[in-house]
Amino acid sequence: MEEIILNIAIWFGLYTIVSLSLNIEYGFAGIPNFGRALAVLMGAFTVGAIVNRILIFHFGVQGGALTEVSGKTASIVNDIIASNPAFGIGLIILSVALAMVIGAVTGALFILPSAKLSEDYLAITLLAISEVAFMVFYYHTGIIGGYYGVTVPDVFAFLPGQYRSHAFAAIAILFALLVYIFVERLLNSPYGRLLRAMRENESVVEAMGKSVMILRIKTAAIGSSIAAIAGALFSLYSANVIATSFSRVEWTFYPFLMVLLGGAGNNRGVVVGTFTFVLVKIMLTMYKYEIKSALMLPFEAVWLEYILFGLLMYFVLLYRPEGLIKERPIFSKVILEKVKKRA
C-alpha cells in the first residue's frame, strides 16, 4: 500500500509539472504542441549526456563506451554522495537548472520553423520534430547511450535504500508545487491575458502591436523549460536514462489527456485531471497481472491500457470538452469595477 501511495505521489508530481507546462502552451496560448515529449527528453538528455559528462570529466574516468564509463562514474559519485549529502542535493539543483536552460533553448528553436504556420501544420511539424529526435536519441549510442542507455548517479545515495522513494516523492511534489505557484503567477498577469487573447484571435493580437511569433517563441521556451524539469527528475529517479522511456504516448498524449480531462486553461483543473489520471494509471499498472488473469486476456494488459486511455480521451472530447473544471473568465480589479458599474 505504501508503495502504491509513493508511486502515485512521484508520478503525480512529475506529470503535474508536464501537464502544467502543456497547459501554458495549449490551454492558454492555443499552441497545439504535439511534441511535448521532446522537451521532457531534453531534460533527460541534460542529466544523461551533460551532467554525466561533466562528472566523467571531473573525475577523469577512462575507458570504453559511454554506457560503461557512466556506470563507473555513477559508482564513484554514489560513494561521494553517501558520505556527503550536499553533493547529491547540489547535483539535483545543477541538473534541474541546466535542464531548464536547455529546455528553454530547445523549445524556442523547435518552434522556429513553424512559427508562422496555422494550427494543423504547426501540430504536424512539432510532432515530426519530436518523433525524429526520439529516433536519433534511440539509435545514436553517443548521446545518451542509445538503446543501451546510460547510468545516472543516485542523488539520494546517502539515504538508506528503503527511503529513496520517499525522498523522490517529496522532491517531485515540491517541484510540482513550485511550478504550480510560478505558473499561476505567470498566467495571472498581462502576459497570461495576452496568451488567452492569442488563443482566441491571433489577428487581434497582431493588430494591438504584439508579435504573435515572438509570443509563440517565448511561450514555447517557458513551457519546454518547465517540462524539461520533469525529464531531469525522472532520470534522476530511475537512475538511468534510455530514450525508450520518453515515448510520444507517455509524454505527449497522456499530458494532453490530463489537460483536457481537467480543463484546458485552468491550472487547478489540470492538477485535478493529472491526479485522476495518475490514480487510474498506477492502479492499472499495479494490478495488470490480476486484470490479465481475471479477464483471461490472451494479451498483455498494456494494450488494454492504450485502448482504455484512448477511449477516455475520446469521451472527454465528446461529452466534456471543457474538462472537469471549466476555465474561468478573467476578473482583474479593473474589469470587476467596470462590470459593477454597468450593473
Next chain:
Amino acid sequence: MDITPAWVIVKNIVEGSLIYSNLLVLLSIGLTITYITTAVPNFAQGSFAVFGSYVALTMLRLFNIHPYASLPVTFILGGLLGITTYLLILRPLIRRGATVVILMIATLAFDLILLGIIGSYSDTLAVITRKSASKFTFIPKDFTILSVSASLFVSSLVIILVLISLIVLLYKTKFGIALRASMENPSLAEVMGVNVEYTRLFSWFLSGALAAMAGCLLPFKYEIVPSTGAIIIVSIFASSIVGGLSSIYGALIGGYIIGFSETSVTYGLSTIFGTGILLYGRVVSLIVLVITLVIAPRGLTGVNWRRVLWKK
C-alpha cells in the same frame, strides 16, 4: 570473397526507393484526400497501414493466402476501417462544432486505440498460430520477375490502377464533379445540392483502403511491429506537406520526393559520411519538410510556378 558490382548496388537502391515511394504515395494520397474533404490531418494513417499488414498476416497464417492475393481483402477491410473512423470518431465531434485541434487530438486518440487493438490482436494471433506475430516480414515470401523483385511490380501496378481509377472517377463521372466541388468549396457545393456527407464517407473509405493496401505491401520491405504506425507517420506527413496538403497530385510528387530522399539520398550521404547515417533516413525527410515549410508553406503544388518563373 566476391564483391557485388556497383550497378547491382545502384539497382537495389533504386528498386528499394521506388517500392518505398510507391507505398508512401498510397499512404499520402489517403491522408491528403481526407484532409481536403474533412480538414483534419489524420494522425492514425500510419496505424491504418499496420492494420492492413495484420490483415495480410492473418490471411497468410490462417488460410495460407499469399499477401499479394489478399490485396483486395485489405482494400475492403481498410476502407471499412476508414469509414468507421469517420462515423464513430470524427462525425460526432464535427457535429458538436469541435475545432481542428480537437479533431486532431481525436485522431491521435484513435491512433492509440488502434495501437491497443492491433497489439492485443497480434498477441492473440500468436496464441492461436503458436508463432510470434509481434514482429514479422514477408520478405521470404517475395519472388523476382526478370531479376526485379515482384513487390516493385505489384506496388507500381497498384499505384497505376489507383491513379487511373481516380482520374476517371474525378473527371469523367458526375460523382467526381460533386466530389471535386465539395473539395473546392463545401458550403457552395451543399447549396448546389451535393451531399457533402457522401463525399466525406467516400474519401475516408478510400483513405483507409489505400493505407491498408500499402500496409499489405509494407512487410515486403520492412519489419512490422504493432507500433510501426507511429514511426511511419512522420514520413507520410512529410510527403503530404512537401507536395501540398490540399492537392492529390501533391501527394504523388511528395511521396516520391520523400521516398527517394529517405532511401537514395540517405544512401548517397552515407558514401560521404559513413554507413552510420543510414539509420537516420527520417532526419533527411524532416529536413526536407522543414525547408519546404519555411520556403513554401503550402507545398510544391501550392506554389504559383508561373509567377516564380516569370520573375526570373
